Amino acid sequence: MGSRLRNIQARAAEHGRLRTGYTQGNRPMRSSTWVVTSHSEEHVRTAAKLWGGEPEQWSPLNSTIPQWRVITKASSIEALITPGDPLNQYNEMWSKGGCQRRCDGETELLSRQPCLCARQFGEDWHLQPKGRVCSTTSRLNVMLPDLSGMGMWRAETHSFYAAQEWGGMVDMVLAGTRGDGFVPVTLRIEPRQRVANGETKKFPVVVVELRGVTPRQALAGPMNAATALDPGSAGRARAAIEAGRPDYLADAESALTVDDVQDVYRAAHTAGHLTDDLVAALKKRADEVRAEAEKRDAGPDEDGAYEAEVVENPSGQPRWPAVAQPAQ
Structure with a gap:
């Protein structure tokens, strides 16, 4: 194997984003199905064939660079968690001028001050209206095995509740694999509702769950690429062995x-x-x-x-x- 530069971090290219919403004009809209966006027309058209929807050109808010997107008909898609730690989580506040705050829950990293939102609004700061406080932002890098290219796709959610589940799920997987190898998962948009102060609030949450493997398999250590790409094959092979095994x-x-x-x-x-x-x-x-x-x-x-x-x-x-x- 060849050599690598030691002063840079090797990473795969980002092919696009997996979103739970889209813009209609200047209005943000929630989606109960996945929205796939990319600079690559080929990737978006392939996603449309796999998961439905009509590809279209689209420009993100505050950007003049056109991209491609498809609002799919699929609320669940198959993906692979890749080696390393694929999850990044921060509380962030953005404006037209860029990121104004980025907090790890204790320290606001740009100003090096204690968490500004918690200091102002207390531990339930996340219940404040959007724009007044930071948005809990989770970014999960995954590979979509049925799309061309070896790069990453970034699934992003701003749900405070999804952030808890994503962190717990990924940390359990990493405890078993030590960040080595791939893990097959399903990314599923699940409708939730929360009742507080007499009001019912409905919202989508992205759930990350194991696909085709049991917790025993996922936590037993890194699995080989063939099993990760076709997780049902291990079960079929095991069943075939058991079927022909004497008592x-x-x-x-x-x-x-x-x-x-x-x-x-x-x-x-x-x-x-x-x-x-x-x-x-x-x-x-x-x-x-x-x-x-x-x-x-x-x-x-x-x-x-x-x-x-x-x-x-x-x-x-x-x-x-x-x-x-x-x-x-």
């Missing part, structure tokens, strides 16, 4: 001698089906069979035969120390 425990339960249990062990070993739980279960069954044999008369059986002596396994056969030895 080793049932075979062991019907065993009459330790040799019979060892045969079950060898069969599972050869098939690649041995697990720690199966080994423990077979060892337990071998101990039970051995205990049953010890209760019987040590003399010859009804056919006049003596029980065979247990010897070492032939060369090349899987070893059986766990079952052959008596339980301690």
Whole structure:
């Protein structure tokens, strides 16, 4: 592999934005479905094919540079959380002159003063009208695996309540993956409502949830790219293995001698089906069979035969120390 500059941070290009609203003239409008915007006409037209809607040219507020957008018909889209920490969150206040405040919840970073909104309005400052206080802004960089290009798409929300959920979800995933590898997720716009002071307020919240994998898989460590791109494949492969897997425990339960249990062990070993739980279960069954044999008369059986002596396994056969030895 080649070298990299050590004094800059490598990052993928940003292809566009995933929005929960759009502008109609100069009026901001909320959307119950995803709005995809990009400078690339190709990306927007592909998004329209995938999720519906009509591509159109569009200029953001306070900008003269045209872009492309599509107001899709999809409230859920598939995405990948990428390696590293994909989430940035600040309380921000913007004007035509740019960002006026950027606060981490404790310190306003531009002026290096304590949080101005909390100092003025208290801990419920976020309930103040928009424009009077900062807006809680969360930006999540994701990859859209079904669109061309290897760059990032930025999902952004200004919801105080979504910020709590995004932070919790991403931090749990990072605890399992340590920021390595990809994680398949669904970005879903969910309608919510809140009742306060006798008023009902309805608003959309973007929910980030695991897609096609269980918490056990997501928290077990980095998953390979093939599983992240097709998370259902792991489950299908596992189901196929389980469908063709013999019932080793049932075979062991019907065993009459330790040799019979060892045969079950060898069969599972050869098939690649041995697990720690199966080994423990077979060892337990071998101990039970051995205990049953010890209760019987040590003399010859009804056919006049003596029980065979247990010897070492032939060369090349899987070893059986766990079952052959008596339980301690």
